[in-house]
Amino acid sequence: MIPYGRQDISADDIAAVLAVLQSDFLTQGPAIERFERVVADYCGAKYAVAVANATAALHIACLAADLGPGDRLWTVPNTFVASANCGRYCGAVVDFVDIDADTLNLSVAALRQKLLAAKATGTLPKVLVPVDFAGRSCEMAELRQLANEYGFVLLEDASHAIGARYQGRPVGSCAFSDMTVFSFHPVKIVTTGEGGMVLTNNEAMYRRLLRLRSHGITRDSADMLQPEAGGWVYQQLELGFNYRITDIQAALGASQMTRLDHFVEQRQQKVQRYLQLLADLPLILPALPSAENRSAWHLFPVQIDVQRCAHDRLQVFEALRSRGVGVNVHYIPVHTQPYYLQLGFDWGQFPVAEQYYRQALSLPLYPGLSDAQQDQVVQALQEVLS
Numbered sequence: 001m002i003p004y005g006r007q008d009i010s011a012d013d014i015a016a017v018l019a020v021l022q023s024d025f026l027t028q029g030p031a032i033e034r035f036e037r038v039v040a041d042y043c044g045a046k047y048a049v050a051v052a053n054a055t056a057a058l059h060i061a062c063l064a065a066d067l068g069p070g071d072r073l074w075t076v077p078n079t080f081v082a083s084a085n086c087g088r089y090c091g092a093v094v095d096f097v098d099i100d101a102d103t104l105n106l107s108v109a110a111l112r113q114k115l116l117a118a119k120a121t122g123t124l125p126k127v128l129v130p131v132d133f134a135g136r137s138c139e140m141a142e143l144r145q146l147a148n149e150y151g152f153v154l155l156e157d158a159s160h161a162i163g164a165r166y167q168g169r170p171v172g173s174c175a176f177s178d179m180t181v182f183s184f185h186p187v188k189i190v191t192t193g194e195g196g197m198v199l200t201n202n203e204a205m206y207r208r209l210l211r212l213r214s215h216g217i218t219r220d221s222a223d224m225l226q227p228e229a230g231g232w233v234y235q236q237l238e239l240g241f242n243y244r245i246t247d248i249q250a251a252l253g254a255s256q257m258t259r260l261d262h263f264v265e266q267r268q269q270k271v272q273r274y275l276q277l278l279a280d281l282p283l284i285l286p287a288l289p290s291a292e293n294r295s296a297w298h299l300f301p302v303q304i305d306v307q308r309c310a311h312d313r314l315q316v317f318e319a320l321r322s323r324g325v326g327v328n329v330h331y332i333p334v335h336t337q338p339y340y341l342q343l344g345f346d347w348g349q350f351p352v353a354e355q356y357y358r359q360a361l362s363l364p365l366y367p368g369l370s371d372a373q374q375d376q377v378v379q380a381l382q383e384v385l386s
């Protein structure tokens with residue numbers, strides 16, 4: 001089965017991991033800070049905090065935004081559940097903003113409308129989590145303006161988008177967001193096995209993130225609330241977690257980062273090939289961003305064009321799987337998950353995301369996908385859709 005995504009591990013990556021295994025520190029050693037610096041420098045952000053996974057990153061980012069019970073977090077339905085769950089971990093009320101049918105990202109027009117209505121009823125969000133779907137940046141300049149106007153924290157879920165650009169700047173620069181989160185799960189652009197990171201230019205948020213990653217504990221005497229009795233003292237200032245990543249993982253991540261641009265170029269090249277080879281099929285192909293907005297192409301999401309095609313998505317999905325093509329679906333709208341239905345959401349509330357979902361299919365896309373494998377995907381699609 002050709003998977004929809006797959007990691008790319010080199011001999012250098014393996015050597016980097018081995019070096020940590022032979023060193024003094026498997027965790028809380030120097031590799032983590034090195035990885036953080038490499039990612040922050042690549043993105044042009046001041047600060048980076050590496051953690052166990054992006055879900056943990058989103059959680060502590062929400063806490064660093066002071067999200068708590070009674071507050072509101074808004075995100076999009078077209079994402080992985082973690083983008084919404086981080087609000088629930090903090091006891092906040094979660095709500096959704098529909099997507100734009102062309103970019104498949106948060107619709108700025110829908111957001112504007114919802115903000116106006118929320119202002120009238122005193123239900124404005126404290127945190128907005130836009131998601132850079134498939135690796136394409138959201139319209140961050142517009143979102144920043146709205147964040148300033150309405151006073152919410154802009155927490156960008158860029159789990160798909162390390163290596164992408166927005167207005168010429170790397171996603172993760174935090175030029176527009178307050179904090180940006182990356183995931184290093186194996187299907188994502190760069191991997192650490194499991195891993196995540198929060199980037200920010202805000203020093204207060206950075207210090208809070210560091211503390212929340214490790215039990216809410218500080219060892220910095222400047223931050224301590226009680227007099228220090230001796231050199232062994234650490235003080236827990238708030239309720240934090242053990243969300244640390246290991247040095248073993250961080251070494252893999254830093255090594256992977258040296259190939260990030262190569263990974264994205266490989267993905268772009270395969271996307272161009274798909275666009276050519278699939279042009280005549282009854283598919284809605286993903287829209288390309290403008291030149292200054294490079295997508296990292298985490299996913300290649302197509303839609304079965306039901307107007308031009310006799311088959312529905314389920315038939316196409318099953319026929320492709322039976323031909324060894326490991327297609328997937330991104331995403332089941334989060335508000336239609338049983339957990340969110342129980343909270344009062346229902347089908348029909350976010351029609352653009354729901355319509356997209358009914359037709360959506362992610363085709364295999366990763367740096368090691370060969371031309372022959374890609375041809376096999378295309379041929380299977382031609383057979384299935386004919």
Ligand SMILES: *Cc1c(COP(=O)(O)O)cnc(C)c1O
Pocket residue numbers: 053054055056079080082083131157159160183184185194195196
């Ligand atoms: C993968 C993903 C996450 C969660 O990442 P983990 O590192 O697996 O916790 C969050 N948001 C989005 C959009 C993702 O794709």
